[in-house]
Amino acid sequence: MRIGLGILGLVILLFTVADLLWTTFLEGAGPLSVRVASWIGRSMLHCHSRGARDRRIITKAGLFTVLGTLVTWGSLIWLGWGLIFCASADAIVFSETREPAGWWERFYFAGTTLSTLGLGDYRPASSFWRFLVVVAGASGYVLIGLVISYIVPIVTAATQKRQLAVCIWALGRSPDDIIIRAYNGVDTGALVPHLISLIPMLALLGESHLTYPVLHFFHSSKRSSAVAPGIAALDEALTILECGLQQGCVLDVPSLGAARESIFEFLQTLKPALIATSEVVPPSPSLNALREAGVPAVDDKLFAEAVAGLAERRQMLYALVLNEGWTWESVWPTRPEAAAVLPVFSEKA
Numbered sequence: 001m002r003i004g005l006g007i008l009g010l011v012i013l014l015f016t017v018a019d020l021l022w023t024t025f026l027e028g029a030g031p032l033s034v035r036v037a038s039w040i041g042r043s044m045l046h047c048h049s050r051g052a053r054d055r056r057i058i059t060k061a062g063l064f065t066v067l068g069t070l071v072t073w074g075s076l077i078w079l080g081w082g083l084i085f086c087a088s089a090d091a092i093v094f095s096e097t098r099e100p101a102g103w104w105e106r107f108y109f110a111g112t113t114l115s116t117l118g119l120g121d122y123r124p125a126s127s128f129w130r131f132l133v134v135v136a137g138a139s140g141y142v143l144i145g146l147v148i149s150y151i152v153p154i155v156t157a158a159t160q161k162r163q164l165a166v167c168i169w170a171l172g173r174s175p176d177d178i179i180i181r182a183y184n185g186v187d188t189g190a191l192v193p194h195l196i197s198l199i200p201m202l203a204l205l206g207e208s209h210l211t212y213p214v215l216h217f218f219h220s221s222k223r224s225s226a227v228a229p230g231i232a233a234l235d236e237a238l239t240i241l242e243c244g245l246q247q248g249c250v251l252d253v254p255s256l257g258a259a260r261e262s263i264f265e266f267l268q269t270l271k272p273a274l275i276a277t278s279e280v281v282p283p284s285p286s287l288n289a290l291r292e293a294g295v296p297a298v299d300d301k302l303f304a305e306a307v308a309g310l311a312e313r314r315q316m317l318y319a320l321v322l323n324e325g326w327t328w329e330s331v332w333p334t335r336p337e338a339a340a341v342l343p344v345f346s347e348k349a
Helices: 003-027 029-048 058-084 103-114 127-171 175-183 191-211 213-217 225-243 251-268 288-292 302-307 311-323
Strands: 093-094 122-124
Touching: 003 029, 003 058, 003 103, 003 127, 029 058, 029 213, 058 103, 058 127, 058 213, 093 103, 093 127, 103 122, 122 127, 122 288, 127 191, 127 213, 127 225, 127 302, 175 191, 175 225, 191 213, 191 225, 191 251, 225 251, 225 302, 251 311, 302 311
Parallel strands: none
Antiparallel strands: 093 122
16 A cells, blocks of 8 residues: 555656646646636636726736646645655655654654755655655755746736737727728828837747746736737728728738738637637627728728628637726727727818
């Protein structure tokens, strides 16, 4: 039976270390860490009422998912070494009496070894167990180093995530607001340099989320720095630019296409984070505000037919927005105070 405990401990240890190395060094997260983060993130999202002004709960999701992952790794490694030290009756003994240690004392010894405390009240009984104790102590050092290397880039990426959201927010408060602000009475070419500057930021965001899926659970308390509704608003604006404006007002294909592809690559990171695509397709965007501002828009029927072909993409955007605890109204605000005061151009301008 004791040998079986040792084998079980070795399996737990190897699985946890593999998950730790996978999450820290490879693309994406290990099967254990991504499920822990997803479970904690969904639980905190469930506790948060979508659309509620008080977002104190959900803004802590990133912190708790990281802490939960670290605690899971540390606990399983501790459990693994504790079971390994239980594999032999005389593996660990009291330093003074050299009597075999009990079950709880062995786990205590494993904990002090991993934390590099080494109090000396217990000791390994033979050379073989001394070697394993050295390995256990080294694994504690490695665990601490990997935890630091895991946390630092996540904090940096979370800051870059909020930076991108603020940059999109500066373009406009809604998709039609973005277009109206860029329209100069002739075309929307003013958006081109902004899209060119956003493309590398979007690409970096996608790669960061692919490497660290836990970033999906870092949420902002303010709409201006929330990346999910910001990206959804930008993509909806690109949809209108691509399908909703009359000829002569659309952007050049290279910049528009590159921005669309960067957003699509970011949306592909939802699956590795175990975020399911929504079955709900958001309503087709309205072009009325554009017409009122003098922006030449196509017929509603033609636009609706074009948008219908983007249903799967818009479902992913909808899931992204819901995962951050927002509603689709944060993308397309309906409140009068949400509309920006902008110049209106006549269609003959």
